[in-house]
Amino acid sequence: QKEVEQDPGPLSVPEGAIVSLNCTYSNSAFQYFMWYRQYSRKGPELLMYTYSSGNKEDGRFTAQVDKSSKYISLFIRDSQPSDSATYLCAMSQNSGYSTLTFGKGTMLLVSP
Amino acid sequence: DAGITQSPRHKVTETGTPVTLRCHQTENHRYMYWYRQDPGHGLRLIHYSYGVKDTDKGEVSDGYSVSRSKTEDFLLTLESATSSQTSVYFCAISEFTGTLNTGELFFGEGSRLTVL
Numbered sequence: 001q002k003e004v005e006q007d008p009g010p011l012s013v014p015e016g017a018i019v020s021l022n023c024t025y026s027n028s029a030f031q032y033f034m035w036y037r038q039y040s041r042k043g044p045e046l047l048m049y050t051y052s053s054g055n056k057e058d059g060r061f062t063a064q065v066d067k068s069s070k071y072i073s074l075f076i077r078d079s080q081p082s083d084s085a086t087y088l089c090a091m092s093q094n095s096g097y098s099t100l101t102f103g104k105g106t107m108l109l110v111s112p
Numbered sequence: 113d114a115g116i117t118q119s120p121r122h123k124v125t126e127t128g129t130p131v132t133l134r135c136h137q138t139e140n141h142r143y144m145y146w147y148r149q150d151p152g153h154g155l156r157l158i159h160y161s162y163g164v165k166d167t168d169k170g171e172v173s174d175g176y177s178v179s180r181s182k183t184e185d186f187l188l189t190l191e192s193a194t195s196s197q198t199s200v201y202f203c204a205i206s207e208f209t210g211t212l213n214t215g216e217l218f219f220g221e222g223s224r225l226t227v228l
Contacts, residue, residue: 004154006154041221041222042221042222043116043202043204043218043219043220043221043222044155044202044219045218045219046216046217088154088155090154090155095209096209097143097145097160097204097206097209097217098145098157098160098168098170098209100157100217101154102154102155102156103154104152104153104154105154
């Protein structure tokens with residue numbers, strides 16, 4: 001079993017939809033969780049960062065961590081065509097970037 | 113945008129030839145990283161550096177070497193390229209070692225390498 005599982009998609013939604021992106025993981029020691037957005041032919045950029053369990057909201061984006069289920073989610077409200085990108089989850093046991101484990105990414109397509 | 117420049121952005125080479133990818137930063141960040149990204153895999157860490165001349169191996173370091181002689185430059189070398197090293201290579205930088213101080217990991221735009 002891979003440490004981090006993420007459905008590659010593509011996930012196609014109409015503009016304005018609520019999008020749910022998810023990752024499951026097997027390592028119960030993970031406690032730092034991140035979501036990155038990667039546009040085509042670009043490097044990833046940090047969207048959300050969460051430590052341990054709970055929710056975090058930033059504008060149209062909400063990150064949710066359920067450590068009991070080993071499941072993290074990213075919700076995008078009022079999705080826009082500019083949200084079309086690949087979304088990568090990443091997580092680690094400690095705060096160090098050298099130990100980050102990335103998911104494969106989910107491609108999201110938001111149509112006008 | 114973080115000041116990270118990767119060169120070359122695209123390279124096609126033949127099996128057995130040496131290849132060097134360069135990452136140059138203008139942010140004076142202490143930590144620099146090389147990742148590779150392949151279909152079916154997440155980003156995987158190759159090597160990282162925590163200071164001038166200080167480097168360490170990542171998850172997939174076999175076949176790669178790195179050097180950092182100046183704060184701003186981090187070089188990734190494939191001594192003898194193989195087809196399995198065809199990938200997109202990303203450099204990343206961070207001011208801190210991780211998120212503990214809310215430091216962020218910034219990525220370059222990637223170098224696409226094809227080994228024939």
